[in-house]
Amino acid sequence: MSREAYKKVIQTLGPTMKESRLQRFHTLLDSRIKKTTIVLENTYDMRNTSACLRNLDSYGIQNVHLVEQANSARIDQAEGFSIWSTDLSPSSLMIDSPSFPRIRHDANDAADSPHPLVDKLALAFGNEHQGITPFLREQSDGLFLLPMVGMSQSFNLSVSVGITLTYLRVFGCLRPDLKEEDREELLFKWILSEMCNPHKTAKGLGVDHLF
Numbered sequence: 001m002s003r004e005a006y007k008k009v010i011q012t013l014g015p016t017m018k019e020s021r022l023q024r025f026h027t028l029l030d031s032r033i034k035k036t037t038i039v040l041e042n043t044y045d046m047r048n049t050s051a052c053l054r055n056l057d058s059y060g061i062q063n064v065h066l067v068e069q070a071n072s073a074r075i076d077q078a079e080g081f082s083i084w085s086t087d088l089s090p091s092s093l094m095i096d097s098p099s100f101p102r103i104r105h106d107a108n109d110a111a112d113s114p115h116p117l118v119d120k121l122a123l124a125f126g127n128e129h130q131g132i133t134p135f136l137r138e139q140s141d142g143l144f145l146l147p148m149v150g151m152s153q154s155f156n157l158s159v160s161v162g163i164t165l166t167y168l169r170v171f172g173c174l175r176p177d178l179k180e181e182d183r184e185e186l187l188f189k190w191i192l193s194e195m196c197n198p199h200k201t202a203k204g205l206g207v208d209h210l211f
């Protein structure tokens with residue numbers, strides 16, 4: 001889909017929407033993050049999955065990978081993400097260790113950071129019973145763990161996603177980072193999704209292929 005198509009839909013349909021709704025979309029776009037993504041591997045409980053998605057949305061994470069097929073984690077590496085997976089063994093790195101990576105936001109970050117810096121970070125969470133698969137473990141650049149001191153051996157999945165995002169926020173890793181073309185694409189999708197018949201409406205504007 002071309003940027004011209006996005007612009008056409010935004011310029012034509014945007015003004016037909018309630019001003020407050022459109023403003024809400026712009027406010028959301030101002031806080032969205034693409035440099036951090038979350039991988040949920042083989043989760044089986046839909047309530048857990050939807051609680052994770054709610055956490056991610058609330059922290060502004062734009063993309064999530066729901067992996068069900070073996071070997072799908074390759075996608076993240078192809079997109080230049082450094083993959084860190086959760087692993088509950090004691091040899092994993094604590095998330096608050098100085099060796100856990102931070103996101104490089106601009107050239108100035110590199111100069112004096114005591115932490116390893118990465119451009120993009122994909123954090124993977126495993127199945128409620130088995131944790132992450134051996135394949136994902138092998139694909140990972142590192143394994144990390146959230147501190148626990150109680151009798152339980154693990155957190156609930158959605159709780160662990162929420163805690164991880166809170167750490168990342170405190171670390172300064174969750175900064176809004178959408179480019180202009182990302183904003184246009186999302187606004188295009190969101191505006192069309194408000195229409196009664198998105199496909200027909202888009203077609204009427206000469207836009208054929210939808211998401």
Ligand SMILES: C[S@@+](CC[C@H](N)C(=O)[O-])C[C@H]1O[C@@H](n2cnc3c(N)ncnc32)[C@H](O)[C@@H]1O
Pocket residue numbers: 086087088124125126127128129130131132144145146147148153154155156157158160
């Ligand atoms: C209920 S736990 C699964 C426990 C499973 N027996 C294991 O060994 O991984 C579900 C998921 O939550 C995440 N999780 C739970 N506790 C965690 C912790 N302390 N540190 C990091 N991730 C955790 C992991 O992604 C885990 O796969």
